[in-house]
Amino acid sequence: xxxxxxxxxxxxxxxxxxxxxxVGIGDDCAITTIAENQQLAVTTDTxxxxxxxxxxxxxxxxxxxxxxxxxxxxxxxxxxxxxxxLSLSLPEVDEVxxxxxxxxxxxxxxxYSVQLIGGDTVRGPLSMTITAQGFVPPxxxxxxxxxxxxxxxxxxxxxxxxxxxxxxxxDKLEASGEERDYLIKRHLYPTPRVAAGTALRxxxxxxxxxxxxxxxxxxxxxxxxxxGACVHVDRLPISRALYQVVDAKAAYNYALTAGDDYELIxxxxxxxxxxxxxxxxxxxxxxxxxxxxxxxNGQLDLKLHNTPxxxxxxxxxxxxx
Amino acid sequence: xxxxxxxxxxxxxxxxxxxxxxVGIGDDCAITTIAENQQLAVTTDTxxxxxxxxxxxxxxxxxxxxxxxxxxxxxxxxxxxxxxxLSLSLPEVDEVxxxxxxxxxxxxxxxYSVQLIGGDTVRGPLSMTITAQGFVPPxxxxxxxxxxxxxxxxxxxxxxxxxxxxxxxxDKLEASGEERDYLIKRHLYPTPRVAAGTALRxxxxxxxxxxxxxxxxxxxxxxxxxxGACVHVDRLPISRALYQVVDAKAAYNYALTAGDDYELIxxxxxxxxxxxxxxxxxxxxxxxxxxxxxxxNGQLDLKLHNTPxxxxxxxxxxxxx
Numbered sequence: 001x002x003x004x005x006x007x008x009x010x011x012x013x014x015x016x017x018x019x020x021x022x023v024g025i026g027d028d029c030a031i032t033t034i035a036e037n038q039q040l041a042v043t044t045d046t047x048x049x050x051x052x053x054x055x056x057x058x059x060x061x062x063x064x065x066x067x068x069x070x071x072x073x074x075x076x077x078x079x080x081x082x083x084x085x086l087s088l089s090l091p092e093v094d095e096v097x098x099x100x101x102x103x104x105x106x107x108x109x110x111x112y113s114v115q116l117i118g119g120d121t122v123r124g125p126l127s128m129t130i131t132a133q134g135f136v137p138p139x140x141x142x143x144x145x146x147x148x149x150x151x152x153x154x155x156x157x158x159x160x161x162x163x164x165x166x167x168x169x170x171d172k173l174e175a176s177g178e179e180r181d182y183l184i185k186r187h188l189y190p191t192p193r194v195a196a197g198t199a200l201r202x203x204x205x206x207x208x209x210x211x212x213x214x215x216x217x218x219x220x221x222x223x224x225x226x227x228g229a230c231v232h233v234d235r236l237p238i239s240r241a242l243y244q245v246v247d248a249k250a251a252y253n254y255a256l257t258a259g260d261d262y263e264l265i266x267x268x269x270x271x272x273x274x275x276x277x278x279x280x281x282x283x284x285x286x287x288x289x290x291x292x293x294x295x296x297n298g299q300l301d302l303k304l305h306n307t308p309x310x311x312x313x314x315x316x317x318x319x320x321x
Numbered sequence: 322x323x324x325x326x327x328x329x330x331x332x333x334x335x336x337x338x339x340x341x342x343x344v345g346i347g348d349d350c351a352i353t354t355i356a357e358n359q360q361l362a363v364t365t366d367t368x369x370x371x372x373x374x375x376x377x378x379x380x381x382x383x384x385x386x387x388x389x390x391x392x393x394x395x396x397x398x399x400x401x402x403x404x405x406x407l408s409l410s411l412p413e414v415d416e417v418x419x420x421x422x423x424x425x426x427x428x429x430x431x432x433y434s435v436q437l438i439g440g441d442t443v444r445g446p447l448s449m450t451i452t453a454q455g456f457v458p459p460x461x462x463x464x465x466x467x468x469x470x471x472x473x474x475x476x477x478x479x480x481x482x483x484x485x486x487x488x489x490x491x492d493k494l495e496a497s498g499e500e501r502d503y504l505i506k507r508h509l510y511p512t513p514r515v516a517a518g519t520a521l522r523x524x525x526x527x528x529x530x531x532x533x534x535x536x537x538x539x540x541x542x543x544x545x546x547x548x549g550a551c552v553h554v555d556r557l558p559i560s561r562a563l564y565q566v567v568d569a570k571a572a573y574n575y576a577l578t579a580g581d582d583y584e585l586i587x588x589x590x591x592x593x594x595x596x597x598x599x600x601x602x603x604x605x606x607x608x609x610x611x612x613x614x615x616x617x618n619g620q621l622d623l624k625l626h627n628t629p630x631x632x633x634x635x636x637x638x639x640x641x642x
Binding site: 022023026027028029030031032033034036039040041042043044045046048051052073074076077079083085086087089117118119120122123124125127129131133134136138141143144145207208209224 | 343344347348349350351352353354355357360361362363364365366367369372373394395397398400404406407408410438439440441443444445446448450452454455457459462464465466528529530545
């Protein structure tokens with residue numbers, strides 16, 4: 001199968017151009033070069049309309065999110081993004097929708113100096129698969145399996161905003177004014193923590209991004225590392241907007257279980273803790289210590305003001321399988 | 322989004338393992354290394370059930386085809402395949418189907434020494450997107466745009482078999498016995514011309530694979546190269562099986578317009594023509610000269626015994642957009 005004219009018409013012009021792309025869109029393959037002494041990071045994520053985004057979501061937001069979730073996976077490995085390939089399935093050709101989609105896509109790729117190097121378009125239900133690639137120096141990738149008992153547990157930014165934004169859009173939660181706009185924006189236009197991810201390469205041991213919810217994603221680190229964790233619910237970073245819209249307990253719930261925030265959860269050894277602030281200074285990203293890794297394999301303890309806190313019943317976004 | 326357990330359960334064990342994969346399935350990204358003095362070739366193709374394969378096609382064939390069409394794109398650039406990422410959309414979890422799918426996938430990846438390095442599974446209509454990667458020495462990639470007037474036009478293997486196989490499966494064409502089996506197999510289990518593609522790096526100027534049909538795919542070369550071509554219909558390589566099932570005119574029609582053969586169309590200069598046989602000897606792949614590239618921009622002339630031959634009305638597979 002070759003790329004349809006669609007790709008040619010809407011995607012081949014414009015967009016960030018990189019010097020390491022020898023052949024871009026329009027041949028059987030893209031051809032790229034890799035700098036010496038770099039390893040390649042590769043990730044693939046699919047978004048399905050009605051599952052991963054609302055069917056009536058703005059096209060710009062859909063493109064933005066499709067790129068962001070992939071760059072977020074690169075960030076979680078400490079990789080610097082370089083290229084993406086896009087496979088787009090559309091029920092029909094809606095030119096206005098496509099133009100907005102392309103503008104959302106290029107806005108993000110331009111900002112992160114990423115080039116669209118190829119793809120495919122097919123007729124089908126609204127969905128898209130992006131494969132994103134990036135570079136990381138040998139041995140520097142932040143792996144899930146590298147958390148160690150005693151490591152301090154951190155998270156970037158604030159948690160729960162995107163989940164609250166989704167609930168607002170679905171009329172499950174009431175909000176107005178600035179708070180409403182802020183929370184919806186956090187859902188529609190997530191920020192991949194690319195600069196923080198690369199900055200953490202030398203400081204963090206393990207890292208993952210929050211796509212399914214803090215508890216769900218942290219449990220991936222714990223399982224891969226054979227560790228446990230203690231999380232202090234009262235230390236969770238929660239935005240002023242979320243606190244304006246719900247009470248503290250509901251805010252904790254969003255922060256623990258809602259997905260799509262695309263913040264980074266990472267662990268830092270006691271020795272590296274002093275370097276953390278320096279590492280993140282240039283990125284303008286705030287990180288908050290929310291607990292510690294323990295030796296209790298697979299056990300995740302929650303505490304509120306140092307007393308046990310009951311885990312919410314819903315562990316994270318219930319995905320399809 | 323993270324890979325669902327599905328990927329873990331069915332895909333993480335088994336399959337070919339490569340030394341250049343540092344981190345495989347199970348983290349936010351795969352991490353790989355690239356040999357010095359190699360460029361990276363990247364291609365993405367999506368197959369949708371009911372569009373690119375029959376909904377009742379055997380699961381093994383679906384996997385086989387999804388991998389083959391991507392390896393075929395690498396072959397058409399002269400690249401040696403290394404890794405694939407798979408995004409699989411399934412309406413439901415059918416364990417028997419999945420096991421057969423995995424066996425088809427691993428049969429082909431094992432044969433071509435390709436490793437599955439990651440992916441995603443989502444609930445949705447039956448479809449899959451594969452991103453395949455491979456290596457090519459700097460400057461050696463076979464590009465569509467490099468055909469020159471005077472180049473000889475070649476094609477590997479035989480043409481039209483897969484299209485006839487599809488028609489047999491859809492009861493549009495009658496066949497029995499060995500011929501029926503052979504043609505259906507050519508449709509269900511296409512062979513990507515990987516060895517031929519790499520062997521042609523130094524001999525061929527331009528190359529493309531036949532996914533949409535000879536005329537449609539050749540026209541991509543002509544457009545990209547600003548050339549024309551003359552194709553001798555009576556020289557088209559047609560299998561004994563196809564000739565047994567249809568008359569000569571219908572066979573020409575299949576060979577000119579039916580897609581999914583995944584043979585390579587390539588052009589060779591007069592000077593390199595002598596080296597062609599040597600290049601392909603070790604690959605066991607036969608190439609047939611079917612015509613010549615001309616200077617008449619975009620003009621595609623067909624001839625039968627040196628007299629003009631009318632172009633079939635259908636130029637190639639009518640894809641969706």
